[in-house]
Amino acid sequence: IPCAIGAEDVKRVLAVTQDDQTAKGLRDYAILTLLSSYGVRAGEITALRLDDVDWRKETVRIRHSKTGATTHLPLLPEAGEAVLQYLQKSRPKTHFREMFLRSKAPCRPFTGGGAVHGLVHVRLKAAGVSTAGKHGPHIFRHARAVSLLRATVPMKQIGDLLGHRSADATLAYLKLATEDLRAVAMEIPTGAK
Secondary structure, eight states: OOOOOOHHHHHHHHHHHHHOOSHHHHHHHHHHHHHHHHOOOHHHHHHOBGGGEETTTTEEEEEOTTTOOEEEEEOOHHHHHHHHHHHHHTSOOOSOOBSOBOSSSSOOBOOSTHHHHHHHHHHHHHHTOOOSSOOSTHHHHHHHHHHHHHTTOOHHHHHHHHTOSSHHHHHGGGGGGHHHHHHTOOOOOSSOO
16 A cells, blocks of 8 residues: 555645744755645656746646656645745756755756655654655655545546546555555445355
């Protein structure tokens, strides 16, 4: 079963990170907000460019690293505000077009998802959130999928948000909603012939 964290843990990580008003804290909060709002992969975060956010149309373009597909999603208020705060108050002035940059000099774009993995680990630890197993950015992806399942969002829409090509890829997220599945399970009749 894939690893995920609960909705309350997601809120706690976001709240603790939002309290950190340093340049790094603003960047990390923007990244975590995107991870938790859209369920994007670490590589999709590092691939985001400044022109991927259309402020007038209030959309964000996600290039799905695994499938090569591109999705235009509505820019959710919390995510938009977090990205805006990062861009206005924290992002160094540079010629790089990638949205997120390393916090230490030289301020360059992330070279891969490993940097996102590291910052997620640090922020989970700071919030006192422990996970059974993996503790990287993918736990936010799984948490988002489970929250959508619990909100009775159709599997097709969840798959579209996550950038899946097939329903089978999205079905893996049902494993995380075992409590919900138990609630609707039917009893097995005993003694029936």
